[in-house]
Amino acid sequence: MHLITTLEEEKTPYYDPRYFYPARLGDVLHGRYQIVTKIGFGTGSTVWLARDLFQWCAERFVVTKINAAYNPASPVPTTEDELRISQIVSKTDPSHIGWHFVRTLLDTFTFSGQYGDHVCLVFEPLREPLLLVQKRFKGKVIPPEILKIMVEMMLHALDYLHRVCHVVHTDIKSDNIMMTFEDKSLLERDVRDEYRNPLPQKRCADRTIYLSRNNYGQPKRIKKDNWNNGELLRAPEVILDAGWSYSADIWSFGLMLYELLEYRIFFRASEPVEDEYDDQLHLVYITALLGPPPREPLEKGRRTSLCYDSKGILEPPIKIPTGFNLEKRDMFIRFLSRMLKWKPEDRPTAKELLDNPWLRRY
Numbered sequence: 285m286h287l288i289t290t291l292e293e294e295k296t297p298y299y300d301p302r303y304f305y306p307a308r309l310g311d312v313l314h315g316r317y318q319i320v321t322k323i324g325f326g327t328g329s330t331v332w333l334a335r336d337l338f339q340w341c342a343e344r345f346v347v348t349k350i351n352a353a354y355n356p357a358s359p360v361p362t363t364e365d366e367l368r369i370s371q372i373v374s375k376t377d378p379s380h381i382g383w384h385f386v387r388t389l390l391d392t393f394t395f396s397g398q399y400g401d402h403v404c405l406v407f408e409p410l411r412e413p414l415l416l417v418q419k420r421f422k423g424k425v426i427p428p429e430i431l432k433i434m435v436e437m438m439l440h441a442l443d444y445l446h447r448v449c450h451v452v453h454t455d456i457k458s459d460n461i462m463m464t465f466e467d468k469s470l471l472e473r474d475v476r477d478e479y480r481n482p483l484p485q486k487r488c489a490d491r492t493i494y495l496s497r498n499n500y501g502q503p504k505r506i507k508k509d510n511w512n513n514g515e516l517l518r519a520p521e522v523i524l525d526a527g528w529s530y531s532a533d534i535w536s537f538g539l540m541l542y543e544l545l546e547y548r549i550f551f552r553a554s555e556p557v558e559d560e561y562d563d564q565l566h567l568v569y570i571t572a573l574l575g576p577p578p579r580e581p582l583e584k585g586r587r588t589s590l591c592y593d594s595k596g597i598l599e600p601p602i603k604i605p606t607g608f609n610l611e612k613r614d615m616f617i618r619f620l621s622r623m624l625k626w627k628p629e630d631r632p633t634a635k636e637l638l639d640n641p642w643l644r645r646y
Contacts, residue, residue: 291486291493293325298356302399305350306491307332309478313404314393317348321478322494328355328362331496333409333471345471346390347407353400363403367392370405372449382444385437387462409471410462414544417463424547428616431544432643442537442634446530456536457514458544515561516551520570520577521628523563524585531628534637538623545616564591570626577626615642 293299307330311319317334324331329351336344351363374388391406414434418426426434438461445451465471486493519535521528542550551569571577582588582596619642625631637643 289486291484292322292496293327293330294486294493296325296327296357298327300354300356301488301491303352303354303356304330304491305352305397305402307350308492309482309494312337313348313350314391314395317346317406319348320345320475322483322496323347324349324496327357328352333475334406335475345409345468345475347409349405349407351403351405353397353402367403367405369451373445373451376449377444380440380444380448382440382442382448385441386444409465409468411465411470412463413459414461414463415458418458418544418547426544428545431541435541436638436643438537439634439638442533443638446533446634452528452530453533455514456533456540457517458540461540515563515566516549518566519628520567520626521581521585523566523587524581524591525587526581526584529628530633531631534623534631534634537634538620542620563587567591574624574626581626581628618642 293304294301307313307319307322309319309321313319313334316337318337319332319334321333322330323333329349331347331349334346334348336346351366355362370387370389370392373386377383387407387410389405390408392404393406394401394403396402418424421427442453445453483495485495517536517539519528519532520526522532539550551566567577576596577592579596582592619637619640622632622637622640
């Protein structure tokens with residue numbers, strides 16, 4: 285491949301090859317995990333499928349995330365945060381039903397590189413995001429009888445994260461909900477395919493940049509100050525920078541369910557020409573649906589003055605769309621409506637949503 289081509293992690297902001305570990309296919313990490321193919325990358329890590337060589341267990345594949353020694357794109361130590369949260373989620377209460385539906389940490393280790401230490405996290409491999417599963421159904425819509433089963437699993441997972449682990453996910457969307465493997469022999473097939481027909485590679489003086497097959501998101505501890513969610517699923521308190529907690533996940537979860545069942549976006553908060561996200565337009569659509577916001581979230585918001593005047597009116601005035609409402613008053617719409625409330629405290633918890641009549645009707 286031509287050397288002027290930038291690939292994968294090279295395209296991320298503030299990329300500095302000194303801090304990324306130069307992993308190669310065939311490398312054995314921690315004397316146990318043999319790298320077989322690359323499956324993801326981010327601004328501060330690369331993610332690899334590896335063969336577990338531990339002699340006292342049956343052969344298996346794992347996912348190994350190798351964090352950069354330093355991530356100039358992040359102002360806070362996200363690696364330590366991710367490790368701590370992963371350990372909390374993995375160990376807090378394995379007897380909780382939701383524990384079985386969250387990604388738990390199998391192993392962690394640290395090794396030294398030329399420019400610092402690399403923290404590695406080891407997980408079970410996951411197959412593909414729910415977004416791709418959705419596209420396989422007729423009309424790209426997941427049938428309600430199947431979606432309800434998935435919703436129950438996800439709500440149990442959220443209940444575990446929120447109520448037991450005190451963790452806010454912050455990145456709920458269908459391309460971050462990963463499915464497990466029913467047939468793990470597919471991993472062996474992909475490994476053979478990588479060996480026989482390797483994906484394009486870029487060879488540099490001190491490393492090889494590989495193309496990857498997948499990518500992953502990560503949860504965050506409630507004390508974190510940043511929100512990583514896709515713009516169109518953001519709760520109003522996130523848009524206004526009014527502080528957020530578990531209920532912001534509930535808002536995002538509701539909008540994600542609508543997209544899964546209808547295969548269309550609930551709030552089209554982007555300019556038609558530039559197709560760029562517009563937070564004020566987003567608030568317009570929320571106002572059209574829920575009515576004017578109460579004073580409390582406006583008073584708390586550090587960005588309120590950018591969108592509203594002193595009387596709580598959108599500034600500059602924007603015409604509220606007409607005919608934008610929840611026309612169908614069926615059980616799903618009532619279920620969804622409970623999650624879409626201006627006030628975070630008015631939204632139900634994940635545990636409360638598990639008792640909703642919509643989930644009981646198959």
